[in-house]
Amino acid sequence: MHEMSIAMNIVDIACKEAEKEGAPSISIIELDVGKLAGVMIDSLKFCYDSVCKGTLAENSKLLINEIVGRGQCIKCGSEFDIDSFMAICPTCESYEVEITQGRELKLKAVTVNE
Amino acid sequence: MCDTCGCGVPGKAVSFRKHGEDHHHHGDGHTHSHDHDHPHDHTHDHRHDRTIAVEQDILGENNLLAQRNRGYFEAKNIFSINLVSSPGSGKTTLLEKTLTALKDTECAVIEGDQQTMNDADRVAATGVPVLQINTGNGCHLDADMIHTAYRELQLKNDSILFIENVGNLVCPALFDLGEDKRVVVISVTEGDDKPAKYPTIFDQADICIINKIDLLPYVQFDVEKCKQHALQVNHHLEFFELSATTGEGMDTWLKWLKDQISK
Numbered sequence: 001m002h003e004m005s006i007a008m009n010i011v012d013i014a015c016k017e018a019e020k021e022g023a024p025s026i027s028i029i030e031l032d033v034g035k036l037a038g039v040m041i042d043s044l045k046f047c048y049d050s051v052c053k054g055t056l057a058e059n060s061k062l063l064i065n066e067i068v069g070r071g072q073c074i075k076c077g078s079e080f081d082i083d084s085f086m087a088i089c090p091t092c093e094s095y096e097v098e099i100t101q102g103r104e105l106k107l108k109a110v111t112v113n114e
Numbered sequence: 115m116c117d118t119c120g121c122g123v124p125g126k127a128v129s130f131r132k133h134g135e136d137h138h139h140h141g142d143g144h145t146h147s148h149d150h151d152h153p154h155d156h157t158h159d160h161r162h163d164r165t166i167a168v169e170q171d172i173l174g175e176n177n178l179l180a181q182r183n184r185g186y187f188e189a190k191n192i193f194s195i196n197l198v199s200s201p202g203s204g205k206t207t208l209l210e211k212t213l214t215a216l217k218d219t220e221c222a223v224i225e226g227d228q229q230t231m232n233d234a235d236r237v238a239a240t241g242v243p244v245l246q247i248n249t250g251n252g253c254h255l256d257a258d259m260i261h262t263a264y265r266e267l268q269l270k271n272d273s274i275l276f277i278e279n280v281g282n283l284v285c286p287a288l289f290d291l292g293e294d295k296r297v298v299v300i301s302v303t304e305g306d307d308k309p310a311k312y313p314t315i316f317d318q319a320d321i322c323i324i325n326k327i328d329l330l331p332y333v334q335f336d337v338e339k340c341k342q343h344a345l346q347v348n349h350h351l352e353f354f355e356l357s358a359t360t361g362e363g364m365d366t367w368l369k370w371l372k373d374q375i376s377k
Contacts, residue, residue: 002254002285009172017166027163031172038288038314074349083346085313095346099317105172105288111165 003040006105007047011057014110016055023112026057030109034067036085036102039065069102127250129261133233135236176289179257183292186264187275193374194275196291196316199299200308200348201281204325208299208358209276215368217247219375220273224263226255233278253285260291274375283308288314294374301326302333306340313347321352323367328357334376346352 014029033039041064042084048098069082072094073089080089119219141202171177187194197205197313213221223244234246245263247255260277264270269275277293298319300308309316316322322344324337337355354370355362 002288004290005252005254006172006254009175013168013170013172013174017168021164023164029166030262036314036317039285045226063318085317086310088346096349097296107168107170107172109167109169111163114162 001043001047001065002038003043004047004051006039007044007051007074008044010048010062010107011051011055013107014060015056017110018112021063021112023056026060026110028061028109029057029091029107030063030064030065032065032104032106032108032109033068034061034102034104035083036069036099037105065108067104070100071097072100073097080102127198128252128259129248129250130259130266131234131246131248133234133244133246135229158247173288175289176257177291179261180290181291183257183260183264184294187292187294190269190271191271191375192269192271192275193371194277194291194295195288196277196293196294196296197278197299198279198283198286198319199281199301200283200304203281203299203301203304204279204358205299206236206324208356209278210236211242211358211361211364212371213237214241214278215364215370216274219372220270222264222267222269222273222275224255224260224267224275226259226278226279228252228280249280252281253282253338254289255279255286255291257291258287268278272375274371283312283315287318288354293318293364295320299321299323299325300340302329302335302337302344304335306336307343309340309344309347316344316351319348319351321354324353326354326357326359328360328362 010029014026018026033041045062048107052058068081071082071087071096073092075094076089076092078089079092088095089097104113147148180375189220199205209223221242223237223242223246225237227233228248228249231246234244237244245267247263277291296319298315326341341353354363355369
């Protein structure tokens with residue numbers, strides 16, 4: 001379950017930021033997670049709660065902005081929403097689609113208590 | 115505390131062992147600790163929240179370490195391959211046969227498994243230097259483990275490094291190790307719809323090896339359908355169809371490997 005490693009990284013980055021600011025605790029961690037990022041949100045939330053224990057992020061809330069997938073057809077250039085890696089261009093039915101959005105896995109912001 | 119041996123190494127329970135070594139040892143302090151034990155039992159009667167913009171890639175640290183590995187490999191002219199697949203696809207047999215055929219080329223191997231030295235022992239029998247990483251409960255290798263492993267192995271210039279990742283068709287997809295090429299291995303006993311079911315790992319691969327083709331007469335596996343599924347996920351994929359056991363198709367794979375180091 002790679003979501004455990006990812007949860008550890010999230011809490012690690014957030015705690016370092018909070019420490020830099022001298023904040024006593026973290027109340028919210030906000031993420032951008034693309035639908036094609038290869039991360040199961042439910043697993044991540046589950047791991048997050050256990051990783052937070054004993055850290056500045058204990059009892060904090062995890063806020064996840066899910067980013068929809070977008071693709072661009074290499075053949076005809078049209079752009080469209082996609083919900084899987086097996087995307088087909090709705091205009092020319094080509095499978096040669098470059099994913100332009102949806103792989104995001106980013107820690108966007110940390111809300112700390114003062 | 116390490117839950118393999120009870121030593122004081124924090125965080126991971128990862129061990130690194132060369133073939134023939136009795137005792138496992140840990141990394142040399144380059145691992146990043148995940149311990150954040152900062153008790154804060156004072157009260158906050160007038161709490162104010164403040165939001166800090168971070169905008170950091172969650173896998174940024176791994177990606178940075180992977181780039182460091184990539185730079186090291188490039189400087190030493192080492193061609194590196196990350197082999198990923200489900201358990202049982204034949205990665206180790208493919209490695210054994212490949213290493214035996216590449217007798218005139220300097221090679222080294224990093225093996226990744228949760229437990230045992232079995233794969234390292236098999237590779238060592240070919241005479242190639244090998245280091246086994248046991249990840250404990252870990253489901254994938256990461257760039258930091260590879261860094262520790264290749265420093266132990268003391269890689270030669272102008273060589274090939276094969277990294278056999280933990281058998282898992284999901285988790286290794288997200289972790290760049292600094293390799294030149296990522297190779298996903300699928301065997302014909304697994305079902306031709308695997309690329310559709312586990313697309314992330316095929317999306318991140320450069321090469322797809324379809325192994326155990328000698329078993330095609332006995333299984334319901336449509337090679338063309340499998341390739342079509344894989345290309346729908348990743349239209350850049352290159353394919354090799356082979357049987358590591360019988361040697362069928364191995365020539366094309368070996369020629370491709372030799373072409374990569376002569377580039």
